[in-house]
Structures are given as C-alpha cells and as structure tokens.
Amino acid sequence: MTDQGDALYLDVAVRLRKAIADGVFPPGSRLPSEHVLAQEYGVSRNTVRRAMEVLREDGLMASQQGARRTVLALPRLQSFGELRSFSRWARSIGEVPSGRVDVLERRPADLAQAHALGLRPGDPVVYLVRVRLLTGVPVMIERTAYPERVGALLSLVDLERESICERLEEHGIAFAHAEHTIDAAGADAEDARLLEIPAGTALLRERRRSTDHQGRPLEWSQDRYVGDAVAFTIRNSVAASPLVRDRPPVTGK
Amino acid sequence: MTDQGDALYLDVAVRLRKAIADGVFPPGSRLPSEHVLAQEYGVSRNTVRRAMEVLREDGLMASQQGARRTVLALPRLQSFGELRSFSRWARSIGEVPSGRVDVLERRPADLAQAHALGLRPGDPVVYLVRVRLLTGVPVMIERTAYPERVGALLSLVDLERESICERLEEHGIAFAHAEHTIDAAGADAEDARLLEIPAGTALLRERRRSTDHQGRPLEWSQDRYVGDAVAFTIRNSVAASPLVRDRPPVTGK
DNA sequence: AAGTGGTCTAGACCACAAC
DNA sequence: TTGTGGTCTAGACCACTTG
Incomplete structure (x- = not known):
C-alpha cells in the first residue's frame, strides 16, 4: 500500500502466479527448486523465497523442508494480500x-x-x-x-x-x-x-x-x-504462523 | 510444524514479545531500530526482521517505511494466527x-x-x-x-x-x-x-x-x-492478510 | 541531512526428503 | 548421497519519515 509497486519479488510473484495459471505448473505438481527459479528469473534465491511467501499467503502452494514446493490450486483472480473495502x-x-x-x-x-x-x-x-x-x-x-x-x-x-x-x-x-x-x-x-x-x-x-x-x-x-448473499473465506496453514510457545525454549541456542 | 523449534528468529520473537508484555515497550511507543535490536540480541538485522514478521502477523506491531515500528497493543492471551482445532x-x-x-x-x-x-x-x-x-x-x-x-x-x-x-x-x-x-x-x-x-x-x-x-x-x-456462544476473531494488515471476502460457494445448504 | 525500514545480493550451514 | 527448503550473515542501495 505504501508503495513498492515495483518491488522485484512482486514481479517474480506475478510471473510465478501467471505460470501456474497458464498450466506451466499444474496443481499437484512440484515447482522447480528455488535455485533454478532464481537463475531463470535472474534474481537471488532470497528474492525467489520472498515471492514464494506471497504465493503461500494466498494459499497457492505449500512447502515442506527437504521437498520441492507443491502447487496447491488454481490461482485466484486477484491477490488477497490486502484488506479490502x-x-x-x-x-x-x-x-x-x-x-x-x-x-x-x-x-x-x-x-x-x-x-x-x-x-x-x-x-x-x-x-x-x-x-x-x-x-x-x-x-x-x-x-x-x-x-x-x-x-x-x-x-x-x-x-x-x-x-x-x-x-x-x-x-x-x-x-x-x-x-x-x-x-x-x-x-x-x-x-x-x-x-x-x-x-x-x-x-x-x-x-x-x-x-x-x-x-x-x-x-x-x-x-x-x-447470510446467503455473502460469505467470508479464510485460508491458513500451519507453516504460516508458528505456534506461540508458553515458555521460551530452554535450549541454549 | 516441521521443526525449527530452535530457530533463532523465534527466540528473538519470544524475547521481543516478552519485552512488550513486561512494559519495556508500551503500546503506542516506537521500538528501537532494527540495527540497534540486532546488536542488542547479537543477531543480524535480517534475523530481527524475520522476528518482526512473526509479531506483525500476530498484530502486535505496525511498520511504516522510514519510521520506527509502533507497538500496537498488549499481547493477547492466544494467537489467532492459525485456526486451531x-x-x-x-x-x-x-x-x-x-x-x-x-x-x-x-x-x-x-x-x-x-x-x-x-x-x-x-x-x-x-x-x-x-x-x-x-x-x-x-x-x-x-x-x-x-x-x-x-x-x-x-x-x-x-x-x-x-x-x-x-x-x-x-x-x-x-x-x-x-x-x-x-x-x-x-x-x-x-x-x-x-x-x-x-x-x-x-x-x-x-x-x-x-x-x-x-x-x-x-x-x-x-x-x-x-451464535452467542462462539465468535471468530481475525486480525489483518494491509501488508499481509489471511482474510478474504469471497463470493458464496454454490450453496446446497 | 540523518535515520529508518524495505529491498536485494551472494554467499553459508543445517535438517530433512527422496532417490 | 544428493538435492532441497529453512535459516542466517554481512554487506549494499533506495524511499521514506523525521527533525
């Protein structure tokens, strides 16, 4: 909202979203690795990860450590990254x-x-x-x-x-x-x-x-x-927000 | 859920949350800069930012480019960052x-x-x-x-x-x-x-x-x-929002 | 003008999944 | 064993707020 309409990671997110919409990465398939995508788009791996974060918030894909990311569903018509009126x-x-x-x-x-x-x-x-x-x-x-x-x-x-x-x-x-x-x-x-x-x-x-x-x-x-004219939809993932711990971890690090 | 119970940024998030709860950073006040917090906690600025992301998802603080972060409210008893069973x-x-x-x-x-x-x-x-x-x-x-x-x-x-x-x-x-x-x-x-x-x-x-x-x-x-026994609570921000208003699905009742 | 948050890079190491 | 995602660092530049 502030600005950042031209942030690189948003570009990457848009391109990934479009690729999914176009069937390049169909639902259920695994995405290429972050390393490969970074080369493909000419950005750093961190920027790809930042873009992935956007897609994950929209419920478009899932991740699991050690495995490639999974495409979850067909993309929405628009991004839900903001509070709407x-x-x-x-x-x-x-x-x-x-x-x-x-x-x-x-x-x-x-x-x-x-x-x-x-x-x-x-x-x-x-x-x-x-x-x-x-x-x-x-x-x-x-x-x-x-x-x-x-x-x-x-x-x-x-x-x-x-x-x-x-x-x-x-x-x-x-x-x-x-x-x-x-x-x-x-x-x-x-x-x-x-x-x-x-x-x-x-x-x-x-x-x-x-x-x-x-x-x-x-x-x-x-x-x-x-009630029958409007409904709210909410998506969430366990990975999206870590559980709040009652006590700080005891581990030294 | 994978693991990461010992991630550094979660430690930082817990310590920041506690500092806010203890009144070190009262609601409405501005947090120290990321640079200062990074030195304080002995981590990199990026790790502080990752921790801030967690607190922001919980609605604890707000950010605005160019200005220090604002503490929004006392921490809640439970986080609704995820819908629980x-x-x-x-x-x-x-x-x-x-x-x-x-x-x-x-x-x-x-x-x-x-x-x-x-x-x-x-x-x-x-x-x-x-x-x-x-x-x-x-x-x-x-x-x-x-x-x-x-x-x-x-x-x-x-x-x-x-x-x-x-x-x-x-x-x-x-x-x-x-x-x-x-x-x-x-x-x-x-x-x-x-x-x-x-x-x-x-x-x-x-x-x-x-x-x-x-x-x-x-x-x-x-x-x-x-209706009068249970309610859902959701927080969202323009920067990242899990909330979506959507057209009602084809009913069936 | 100085300080701050937002973005981005190019590395690195680890835990885990998959082969 | 190899590759992958998750985490972390130490820099850098920019846009913006603040004094």
Missing part, C-alpha cells in the same frame, strides 16, 4: 457497489464505541448507518462510529457511491490494520426493515476496529450481512 | 472440550463431499456427526466427511474426549492447510434437536476443507456454531 471487494467480483444512508449524525459515544475508539463515553463521534447494495440488492448494514477528526472528512465523500476507505486515503487517513470479530445473530426489526427480509433471519455479524499505522483508531463498525 | 481452542480458553457422536458410518459421497475430497459422487467416505460441548454445554455441530484412508483411522480415536486432529497426527496424517468459508444460517430441525435450541436460531456456519502438505484432501466439514 466493501466497494473494492464488490468491484473485484464484478458487482456494482452502492450505499443508502439511513443515519448520519454527530452523537455522544456509547460504551462500546468509546472503548474501541479510545474515547470517554459521551465524547462526540460521527455515527453512520448505511445499507450496502450489490447491483441494487441490499446485502449488508454498516453501523460505524468515527472519531471526530475522521468523521469530519465524511462530508467530502459521496456516501451513496464512493468508497469511504478509498476517499479518506486521499486525505491522508490510511487504514492499515483491522481486527474483526465474527459471529451470528438474528435480524431485529430495524435490520429486517433495512435489508428487506423477515425478522429473525440469520445474519452474519462482523465487529470491526480499524487503525492506522500507529494503531490510532479510525473506525468502529458493526456490520450485518445477509 | 476445537479441542485446542477450548483448552486455550480454559474450557473442557468434549464430544457426543450422533452418526459415524461409511456411506457414499454426495456431490459436495466428492468435489471437496477429490472423489467421484458415490465413492465411499466416512461420515461423522458430532455435537461439541464446552463444559457440558452444546455449542457446535460438526458434520465431517473423511476419505477412506483417513476415516479408517477414526476407530483409534476416543471421539467423545480426544482431538481427532491431534490423534491423527500421531499416525502420520498432518493437517497442514485449511480453507474456511464462514456465513450465517438458521437452525433446522436437526440442528435444534442436537444443540437444544429453538429452530430458526441464528447459527454461524463454517465449511472447512483441510489438506496435508501436498494438498491432498484430509477432511471436508460443515460446522454450525451457536
């Missing part, structure tokens, strides 16, 4: 995103909002309720609280059509991190009205707290998705 | 996991199972339905299909008490990768009976396909969690 995500699957503002006001923070944004209860926040639509069909309600310095910029955004995240980035507000909590909840009366569904329908609930690079809170949102 | 997760939050077997049989694969496991419809799979309980309270239904070579080992597992994942690993079956799809669904009659809740209650639905290092399918599972 609803708008970006919608466009990436060929849908037209839009929004319908239900509430936009300055109000005192409640307990949850204050805690998430690092404010005191009663401090002012900008509160936005938006119904998000895919090609005209309501699929999600977004209930977001912004700290004042962020919320003040909302007036610059066309909330019916534009991506808040993208527009705010143009004004120096960078969404760098997010913590999501996901569970299920039944639609209450307001959910039912806004999403045009029966009350009680099962919804996917996501609570999200986003911060900038320094960890300063940028938003606190409670979103509710229509 | 139900048993492991339950124990990590101090609950006692158990299971109640509802169905365990050999049967022909249906369409979804065959596709996920790389079989043809009608090929035999081992099908297991288990209610999982936390300290005696039902919180989840697990409906899992195993290919025969894996399912054959299930007879070695005490399904009421043990973790399948952990026991199978002792027999050379290594769960290395998984792809999860999460959405919401209402409880049907069977769900309601097994979980002892009213029909229609909002449930969190997870479809999971697990594979070994070579990408060979090990299981295909559809789990349903009671």
Whole structure:
C-alpha cells in the first residue's frame, strides 16, 4: 500500500502466479527448486523465497523442508494480500457497489464505541448507518462510529457511491490494520426493515476496529450481512504462523 | 510444524514479545531500530526482521517505511494466527472440550463431499456427526466427511474426549492447510434437536476443507456454531492478510 | 541531512526428503 | 548421497519519515 509497486519479488510473484495459471505448473505438481527459479528469473534465491511467501499467503502452494514446493490450486483472480473495502471487494467480483444512508449524525459515544475508539463515553463521534447494495440488492448494514477528526472528512465523500476507505486515503487517513470479530445473530426489526427480509433471519455479524499505522483508531463498525448473499473465506496453514510457545525454549541456542 | 523449534528468529520473537508484555515497550511507543535490536540480541538485522514478521502477523506491531515500528497493543492471551482445532481452542480458553457422536458410518459421497475430497459422487467416505460441548454445554455441530484412508483411522480415536486432529497426527496424517468459508444460517430441525435450541436460531456456519502438505484432501466439514456462544476473531494488515471476502460457494445448504 | 525500514545480493550451514 | 527448503550473515542501495 505504501508503495513498492515495483518491488522485484512482486514481479517474480506475478510471473510465478501467471505460470501456474497458464498450466506451466499444474496443481499437484512440484515447482522447480528455488535455485533454478532464481537463475531463470535472474534474481537471488532470497528474492525467489520472498515471492514464494506471497504465493503461500494466498494459499497457492505449500512447502515442506527437504521437498520441492507443491502447487496447491488454481490461482485466484486477484491477490488477497490486502484488506479490502466493501466497494473494492464488490468491484473485484464484478458487482456494482452502492450505499443508502439511513443515519448520519454527530452523537455522544456509547460504551462500546468509546472503548474501541479510545474515547470517554459521551465524547462526540460521527455515527453512520448505511445499507450496502450489490447491483441494487441490499446485502449488508454498516453501523460505524468515527472519531471526530475522521468523521469530519465524511462530508467530502459521496456516501451513496464512493468508497469511504478509498476517499479518506486521499486525505491522508490510511487504514492499515483491522481486527474483526465474527459471529451470528438474528435480524431485529430495524435490520429486517433495512435489508428487506423477515425478522429473525440469520445474519452474519462482523465487529470491526480499524487503525492506522500507529494503531490510532479510525473506525468502529458493526456490520450485518445477509447470510446467503455473502460469505467470508479464510485460508491458513500451519507453516504460516508458528505456534506461540508458553515458555521460551530452554535450549541454549 | 516441521521443526525449527530452535530457530533463532523465534527466540528473538519470544524475547521481543516478552519485552512488550513486561512494559519495556508500551503500546503506542516506537521500538528501537532494527540495527540497534540486532546488536542488542547479537543477531543480524535480517534475523530481527524475520522476528518482526512473526509479531506483525500476530498484530502486535505496525511498520511504516522510514519510521520506527509502533507497538500496537498488549499481547493477547492466544494467537489467532492459525485456526486451531476445537479441542485446542477450548483448552486455550480454559474450557473442557468434549464430544457426543450422533452418526459415524461409511456411506457414499454426495456431490459436495466428492468435489471437496477429490472423489467421484458415490465413492465411499466416512461420515461423522458430532455435537461439541464446552463444559457440558452444546455449542457446535460438526458434520465431517473423511476419505477412506483417513476415516479408517477414526476407530483409534476416543471421539467423545480426544482431538481427532491431534490423534491423527500421531499416525502420520498432518493437517497442514485449511480453507474456511464462514456465513450465517438458521437452525433446522436437526440442528435444534442436537444443540437444544429453538429452530430458526441464528447459527454461524463454517465449511472447512483441510489438506496435508501436498494438498491432498484430509477432511471436508460443515460446522454450525451457536451464535452467542462462539465468535471468530481475525486480525489483518494491509501488508499481509489471511482474510478474504469471497463470493458464496454454490450453496446446497 | 540523518535515520529508518524495505529491498536485494551472494554467499553459508543445517535438517530433512527422496532417490 | 544428493538435492532441497529453512535459516542466517554481512554487506549494499533506495524511499521514506523525521527533525
């Protein structure tokens, strides 16, 4: 996001991804060794490894010490290496995103909002309720609280059509991190009205707290998705993140 | 999982994590530069960077080119860098996991199972339905299909008490990768009976396909969690994100 | 202008897989 | 035994933030 659009390892990752997509390395096959690929692409072995890291994060291939890497699946249409906004995500699957503002006001923070944004209860926040639509069909309600310095910029955004995240980035507000909590909840009366569904329908609930690079809170949102219209997909590997040990290893080294 | 229990960068990661937990580097503060830390720990700068990568994946700190790294938050009790097995997760939050077997049989694969496991419809799979309980309270239904070579080992597992994942690993079956799809669904009659809740209650639905290092399918599972008993937490950053929003798979329910 | 993180190289050694 | 991926080092340059 910062830049590095021209990093060498990203080039290598793109070329490898394309080779896999083109069937040069079909699913289930083993990739050439890092040494060979390094020569092939004219880069160092470390750069090849850095590219492999990108592909592994996308779930495209697996590695095992001592054995060549295995191609796992056909490549995705796009890289998932970044946190996406609803708008970006919608466009990436060929849908037209839009929004319908239900509430936009300055109000005192409640307990949850204050805690998430690092404010005191009663401090002012900008509160936005938006119904998000895919090609005209309501699929999600977004209930977001912004700290004042962020919320003040909302007036610059066309909330019916534009991506808040993208527009705010143009004004120096960078969404760098997010913590999501996901569970299920039944639609209450307001959910039912806004999403045009029966009350009680099962919804996917996501609570999200986003911060900038320094960890300063940028938003606190409670979103509710229509269960059969949207799903989250997560890939993980044991190799991706080593288990946290309870105690540091005793070994001398 | 391969080994690397003694990797240097993991040592450095543990020591940094501890320093943050001990308040040496409080949240919001900037870490010393990589150069300084490398000297401090007596390792190369690259090794410090590798350790930082681990902490970043755990959401402990942020980085920005040109500026020192920022400590984001106090370390969490458990890392969600990987999705754990139900048993492991339950124990990590101090609950006692158990299971109640509802169905365990050999049967022909249906369409979804065959596709996920790389079989043809009608090929035999081992099908297991288990209610999982936390300290005696039902919180989840697990409906899992195993290919025969894996399912054959299930007879070695005490399904009421043990973790399948952990026991199978002792027999050379290594769960290395998984792809999860999460959405919401209402409880049907069977769900309601097994979980002892009213029909229609909002449930969190997870479809999971697990594979070994070579990408060979090990299981295909559809789990349903009671919405207010369980939630998933995920952290991500623009730099590296395991989270993906995806179009819902062709349902089937 | 100085300091810092991001990238890259060209080596090296080890543990493990595969032949 | 050979080859491979996993780890580690000691440099280097660049883009960016900060003072």
